[in-house]
Amino acid sequence: MRNPVSVLLFIGALLLLLIFGRMVTKPEPTYDLELLKERYPSQHVASVDHSKLPALQGKFDKPSDVTRACVSCHTERHKELLESTHWKWEREAYIPGRGVTYAGKKNLINNFCIGIGSNEQSCNRCHAGYGWEDNSFDFSKWENIDCLVCHDNSAVYVKGIGMAGYPEPDVDLSIAAQGVGLPTTWNCGSCHFFSGGGNNVKHGDLEVALVQTTRDVDVHMGQDAGQMQCVDCHEAENHKMLGKMYSVSSSNEGRMNCEKCHGPVPHETSILNEHSVKVACQTCHIPEFAKVNATKMHWDWSTAGKLDENGEPMEIVDENGNDTYLSIKGSFVWKKHVQPEYQWFNGTADHYFLGDKVDTTQVIPINTLFGEYSDPASKIIPVKVHRARQIYDCSNNTIIQPRLYAVSKGEGAYWKDFDWDIAARLGMEAIGEPYSGNFCWVDTKMNWPVNHMVSPADKALSCEDCHTREDGRLAALTDFYMPGRDRNKTIDVLGLIIILASLAGVLTHALIRIAASSRRGGGK
Amino acid sequence: MMKKVIIYKGFERFWHWAQAALILFLMLTGFEIHSSYSFFGFENAVIFHNIAAVVLVALVIVAIFWHFATGEWKQYLPTFKNFRAQVNFYLFGIFRNAPHPHKKRLLSKLNPLQRLVYLGLKILVIPVMVISGLLYMYYRYPFRGGLKTIGLDGLEVVAVLHTVGAIMLVAFLVVHLYLITTGHTPTSNLNAMITGYEEIEDDGDEI
Numbered sequence: 001m002r003n004p005v006s007v008l009l010f011i012g013a014l015l016l017l018l019i020f021g022r023m024v025t026k027p028e029p030t031y032d033l034e035l036l037k038e039r040y041p042s043q044h045v046a047s048v049d050h051s052k053l054p055a056l057q058g059k060f061d062k063p064s065d066v067t068r069a070c071v072s073c074h075t076e077r078h079k080e081l082l083e084s085t086h087w088k089w090e091r092e093a094y095i096p097g098r099g100v101t102y103a104g105k106k107n108l109i110n111n112f113c114i115g116i117g118s119n120e121q122s123c124n125r126c127h128a129g130y131g132w133e134d135n136s137f138d139f140s141k142w143e144n145i146d147c148l149v150c151h152d153n154s155a156v157y158v159k160g161i162g163m164a165g166y167p168e169p170d171v172d173l174s175i176a177a178q179g180v181g182l183p184t185t186w187n188c189g190s191c192h193f194f195s196g197g198g199n200n201v202k203h204g205d206l207e208v209a210l211v212q213t214t215r216d217v218d219v220h221m222g223q224d225a226g227q228m229q230c231v232d233c234h235e236a237e238n239h240k241m242l243g244k245m246y247s248v249s250s251s252n253e254g255r256m257n258c259e260k261c262h263g264p265v266p267h268e269t270s271i272l273n274e275h276s277v278k279v280a281c282q283t284c285h286i287p288e289f290a291k292v293n294a295t296k297m298h299w300d301w302s303t304a305g306k307l308d309e310n311g312e313p314m315e316i317v318d319e320n321g322n323d324t325y326l327s328i329k330g331s332f333v334w335k336k337h338v339q340p341e342y343q344w345f346n347g348t349a350d351h352y353f354l355g356d357k358v359d360t361t362q363v364i365p366i367n368t369l370f371g372e373y374s375d376p377a378s379k380i381i382p383v384k385v386h387r388a389r390q391i392y393d394c395s396n397n398t399i400i401q402p403r404l405y406a407v408s409k410g411e412g413a414y415w416k417d418f419d420w421d422i423a424a425r426l427g428m429e430a431i432g433e434p435y436s437g438n439f440c441w442v443d444t445k446m447n448w449p450v451n452h453m454v455s456p457a458d459k460a461l462s463c464e465d466c467h468t469r470e471d472g473r474l475a476a477l478t479d480f481y482m483p484g485r486d487r488n489k490t491i492d493v494l495g496l497i498i499i500l501a502s503l504a505g506v507l508t509h510a511l512i513r514i515a516a517s518s519r520r521g522g523g524k
Numbered sequence: 525m526m527k528k529v530i531i532y533k534g535f536e537r538f539w540h541w542a543q544a545a546l547i548l549f550l551m552l553t554g555f556e557i558h559s560s561y562s563f564f565g566f567e568n569a570v571i572f573h574n575i576a577a578v579v580l581v582a583l584v585i586v587a588i589f590w591h592f593a594t595g596e597w598k599q600y601l602p603t604f605k606n607f608r609a610q611v612n613f614y615l616f617g618i619f620r621n622a623p624h625p626h627k628k629r630l631l632s633k634l635n636p637l638q639r640l641v642y643l644g645l646k647i648l649v650i651p652v653m654v655i656s657g658l659l660y661m662y663y664r665y666p667f668r669g670g671l672k673t674i675g676l677d678g679l680e681v682v683a684v685l686h687t688v689g690a691i692m693l694v695a696f697l698v699v700h701l702y703l704i705t706t707g708h709t710p711t712s713n714l715n716a717m718i719t720g721y722e723e724i725e726d727d728g729d730e731i
Contacts (some may be wrong), residue, residue: 013589274664463566469559481680484559495691502695506702516619
């Protein structure tokens with residue numbers, strides 16, 4: 001380095017190094033986890049004690065009188081409710097191939113208890129309203145809005161079984177009305193935990209254990225952690241809530257996501273942050289669902305209808321207390337600590353619409369999550385896939401909406417009369433679809449994105465869970481190259497040949513040299 | 525008459541051995557990332573590989589400046605003078621204990637085959653490895669609190685190119701290690717790269 005030019009060049013090299021170093025410095029997390037931990041748990045302090053309000057004193061004869069009392073002060077809220085999904089059970093959405101659709105729980109089916117058509121009396125217990133017992137329900141009558149199911153904090157309010165959304169007759173409506181407040185986890189859970197006919201049946205990640213849980217089960221809701229309530233994330237403005245379930249939703253709007261609180265680059269390691277371009281947070285941070293109680297993974301309707309020796313419906317329960325067979329519903333497979341399946345998802349979905357023809361050579365998707373690697377809007381998400389065998393019309397090639405529920409025998413409901421043919425005819429009649437009289441069984445699958453039961457960071461997936469040759473978590477997603485999993489087999493084989501050939505070459509050369517040298521009489 | 529001279533300067537030896545260590549380490553971690561075996565664990569392998577890669581790029585940048593500053597880059601200019609003789613030496617002469625056709629000189633340390641191979645490494649393999657490696661690392665990168673991507677369709681092309689380069693380097697390493705033993709004595713080349721000194725023939729020309 002005696003040459004001055006070389007000194008200058010050396011300084012230039014150092015400068016380049018510095019610039020390169022800047023490129024690899026860690027980004028600062030944009031949202032501080034400690035600040036979030038300070039913000040939660042937060043106790044909401046109500047500005048009004050509803051038990052002191054004159055409008056809520058006295059006795060309420062009918063639940064709709066409570067609604068009137070609410071609206072007498074909250075004069076515009078009922079208008080918001082009439083436009084809400086909790087009331088309409090449908091959303092307007094554009095679905096490629098279908099155009100603009102109006103779909104939701106109101107007219108879509110699932111592969112659990114199928115659908116509400118002709119079963120409103122029972123299913124619509126979870127409607128935020130009173131009296132939706134058939135398709136003549138008037139969606140403009142705001143008096144039938146059920147404010148209490150979401151806002152009763154006194155825990156006395158319970159909707160009745162088979163009462164089309166009305167509360168049980170012995171509920172003290174005054175206590176409920178005077179105890180209203182922000183929805184608690186219990187309010188939301190009274191429907192969302194028990195959908196499908198029992199705790200954790202449908203979702204797998206939403207269940208009664210979340211009311212009182214630990215951070216191992218859910219870092220946000222654990223009593224030893226965030227102590228968060230549903231509405232802490234699922235914020236609402238004018239009764240429009242963030243977050244939706246793609247079992248019945250279709251469009252990419254009003255979604256809830258982790259980034260809202262945690263920011264787009266929450267990790268200290270940039271390589272993890274970079275994953276968020278293609279991988280949803282949930283994929284790594286919810287390594288399993290149904291952590292406390294089991295969830296239904298398979299439902300076989302075709303075995304339903306076996307009666308005991310007295311001609312009565314049976315119930316077979318496994319050692320964990322889960323139904324494995326019910327005469328009215330068929331057989332079930334329950335699972336705990338379930339590893340999700342993984343799919344690309346861009347926030348849009350399609351559904352089976354009643355009347356759609358099915359291709360019975362394959363498993364029928366009840367809903368389809370759109371997305372693929374090459375779509376910049378798509379990310380990999382964890383999904384609970386519920387598989388089922390359910391009734392369909394084998395002449396019309398359509399899935400059947402059966403009538404399942406009735407109060408008494410003789411009304412043609414399967415759960416009372418155990419006759420699929422009549423149940424199918426009555427159900428299809430109620431929704432205005434044809435039924436040929438021939439029914440068969442078909443295998444279906446339904447996708448339930450998993451978003452809850454976020455595990456502590458040390459339980460999140462590690463690199464090897466996906467970046468591995470065989471049986472990685474993402475083994476089913478083959479439309480992209482993933483380091484550690486994928487390789488070009490031709491290149492690898494050719495490479496091995498080249499390396500072995502080089503080795504063989506130098507070994508042969510060395511052997512000949514040694515042989516030649518010893519023939520010359522050793523020495524060199 | 526043989527004369528002992530410094531054939532590899534201090535920086536050259538430092539550069540060579542640092543580069544050797546880094547490339548060996550990159551091979552070890554790189555083929556683990558390729559899932560050829562498990563040693564450090566995937567996460568550590570990636571972290572170590574990326575750090576070693578940055579250090580190697582830094583070293584390469586410094587070495588490039590050194591070569592241009594000292595004029596040593598001319599050592600790698602390809603020549604076909606003595607090319608056939610050199611090939612013949614490795615194929616036949618070496619077994620008969622024939623003399624090296626290439627006379628090492630300070631201004632011409634490398635024989636025609638070495639020139640060609642090292643030039644190939646420098647203008648083909650190393651750039652392919654560095655560019656594909658940088659794309660591998662930075663095809664998405666943090667930018668103003670968010671993430672930017674440079675819009676690659678996927679990693680496949682980058683990853684396969686990087687693998688091809690890695691395979692070439694392994695093959696190079698195998699042959700390179702063997703050719704160390706083909707100097708005047710089996711250890712004279714190794715000694716030269718460690719101590720810097722090598723005995724070269726002094727036939728009166730300027731060495």
